Amino acid sequence: MTGAAIDLHGIGRVHDDETRVVALDGVDLSIPVGRFVSVIGPSGCGKSTLLRIVAGLEEPDAGTVTVCGTTPAQAAEEKRLGLVPQQPALLPWLTVLGNVSLPAKVNRRHNREPLPDMRELLRRAGLGDAMHQRPAQLSGGMRQRVAIVRAFGLQPDVLLLDEPFSALDEFTREAQQQELLDLWEERGATVLFVTHSILEAVRLSDTVVVMAPRPGRIVDIVDIDLPRPRTQELIRSPEFHGYELTLRERLRDAFEQDGHEVAS
């Protein structure tokens, strides 16, 4: 597949409760195949709504959305789409191995590539010893890692992740970021990744999309023109720091537009 993996044109979404919050307004975004794109922005600027629309879990009120050249519903049906939500929804009565294996067992996949070895994926995610435990026996961070392995296990063309590492301590977070990058590079998947962390966005992404709230919209798109792998040395470099500063400025603008005062 070539061209855009995700294409959004004029996306609008108003939540139809009494608040009539304009969660998204006039969102245009085209993400080429294989790109790693992060979305950052103040709380409530519509990041999760955007992800849910791409995942086909919510319908936009305006505009069009295409995923892998088709509708989100069709892409999801064909298992081209994987979603890691903010709260991992694991089945409590299944073991970790059972949880990550289930989607591939119950769904027909769009291609005939052999399924990955789930045990191996779990070991790589540091969950080898937890394979036969149930979700209730795991920490929040471990549950989130199970959700990531489950999404990757389906080998989707497009992977959507909503703040997947926010519950992890710093070192586990770094290890999981690396694991995600390794899987992304191996698979050539397109990734749309929501985060609140500027460092995480610069470390992982080809492109960072900055959003602002009320109405939720895209205010900037910044390409991260840094080589990979993004080593600790690179992370400490002036070039890396320059991108962090740029994004911090753009985010500050987004906060101020939302009526917040930001200390300098």
Ligand SMILES: Nc1ncnc2c1ncn2[C@@H]1O[C@H](COP(=O)(O)OP(=O)(O)OP(=O)(O)O)[C@@H](O)[C@H]1O
């Ligand atoms: N189901 C819903 N019903 C009504 N309003 C909603 C609903 N879901 C989200 N909203 C509102 O839409 C706006 C965008 O919400 P969304 O969750 O997409 O933001 P976000 O940028 O992901 O926030 P956060 O960073 O806090 O997760 C917010 O004002 C939120 O209150």
